[in-house]
Amino acid sequence: KAGVTQTPRYLIKTRGQQVTLSCSPISGHRSVSWYQQTPGQGLQFLFEYFSETQRNKGNFPGRFSGRQFSNSRSEMNVSTLELGDSALYLCASSAGTGVRLGTNSPLHFGNGTRLTVT
Amino acid sequence: DQQVKQNSPSLSVQEGRISILNCDYTNSMFDYFLWYKKYPAEGPTFLISISSIKDKNEDGRFTVFLNKSAKHLSLHIVPSQPGDSAVYFCAASERTYKYIFGTGTRLKVLA
Numbered sequence: 001k002a003g004v005t006q007t008p009r010y011l012i013k014t015r016g017q018q019v020t021l022s023c024s025p026i027s028g029h030r031s032v033s034w035y036q037q038t039p040g041q042g043l044q045f046l047f048e049y050f051s052e053t054q055r056n057k058g059n060f061p062g063r064f065s066g067r068q069f070s071n072s073r074s075e076m077n078v079s080t081l082e083l084g085d086s087a088l089y090l091c092a093s094s095a096g097t098g099v100r101l102g103t104n105s106p107l108h109f110g111n112g113t114r115l116t117v118t
Numbered sequence: 119d120q121q122v123k124q125n126s127p128s129l130s131v132q133e134g135r136i137s138i139l140n141c142d143y144t145n146s147m148f149d150y151f152l153w154y155k156k157y158p159a160e161g162p163t164f165l166i167s168i169s170s171i172k173d174k175n176e177d178g179r180f181t182v183f184l185n186k187s188a189k190h191l192s193l194h195i196v197p198s199q200p201g202d203s204a205v206y207f208c209a210a211s212e213r214t215y216k217y218i219f220g221t222g223t224r225l226k227v228l229a
Contacts, residue, residue, distance in 0.1 A: 004161070031215050042207065042221035043162070048214075056216040090161055094215060106152050107209075107217060109161030 002027065004110035006091050012116045018079040021113045025072050025093030031055075032074040033107060034066060037088040046089075049074055050097075081117045088112045121145045122210050124220035132228050137195040139223050141208035144189065148210040152217065153182060153193045155204045162207060166193070198227045 005024040013019050025032050033056075034046040045058035049068035066076045072093075078085055092107035123142045131137045139153075149170040154162035168175040168182045168191065175182050181194045195202055205224050209217040 006161075033215060033217075035219070040221065043209075043219035045216050045218065048216055050215070056214055058216070092161075096215060106164045106167055107215075108164060109154075111159070111161045 004091055004093050004108055006089075006110035006113050008113060009111065010114045010116075012118065013081050014118055015081055015083060017081050018077065019081060019115060021076045021078075021089055021091075021115075023074045023076070023091030023093075023110060025074070025091075026095075026108055029093035029095050029108070030072050031094040031096050032068055032072060033092045033094070034074070034076050035090045035092065036060075037090060037112070038086075043090065046076070078115075083117050086115060086117045088114050120221075121148075122208060122218045122220045124206075124208060124223050126223050127221075128224040128226070130226045130228060131198045133200055134197045137193075137198045137202065137225055137227065139193040139195075139206050139208075139225065141191045141193075141220055142189060143191075143210050143218075145210070145212060145218075146186075146189065147212045148218075149213055150211050151182070151184060151191050152209045153180075154207045154209065155202075156207065156222070157204050165206075195225075198225075200227050200229050203227045 031050045033048040035043040048056040052068045063079045068074045090112045092109045095105035152167045153165045156162040166180045184191045205222045209219045211217045
């Protein structure tokens with residue numbers, strides 16, 4: 001089974017521009033999450049989608065948005081880029097469905113998109 | 119407010135010995151905990167999980183212990199191998215798919 005695929009792997013953008021990152025989850029997985037990783041900050045949760053609906057959202061400004069398509073593929077958009085947005089953006093999928101009760105399917109991550117804002 | 123903390127940024131262990139990675143949390147409503155390993159230029163790889171109804175879970179060389187009263191979990195790797203050298207993250211969630219991650223511990227296994 002193919003893993004989580006993220007494109008592109010690397011991006012260089014200029015301050016003020018916008019960017020769209022893409023994620024294809026593991027086949028059959030309907031939950032897709034996005035995380036930002038920066039040095040010293042670990043992984044920060046951005047948002048989670050299930051069946052085209054955003055179920056959970058982290059503490060990021062409105063410049064960060066996402067969506068999920070009917071085939072579970074997801075995109076993340078960052079508008080008006082700032083230097084501080086430079087980070088590794090990770091997408092993860094899960095086989096979980098409804099409200100998570102106790103144990104459930106863990107997150108499976110892609111290799112990320114490295115965004116550099118200059 | 120860092121709800122999940124990994125207070126040791128790095129750890130060095132001799133090959134064949136035990137590696138113990140620690141994680142503390144503050145939210146008593148967390149009910150599911152995960153450990154991930156991350157190599158440079160790759161995404162995190164799932165290692166092992168534990169539900170709050172258990173206090174121990176084993177998978178091969180990896181064992182996770184959960185102490186709910188202390189709000190503490192640990193990952194034991196026995197025996198440690200050079201290929202285990204990576205950054206390890208713990209994560210926790212409260213009945214949703216929103217996971218809170220620690221800042222990671224860099225493990226170096228010395229041959």
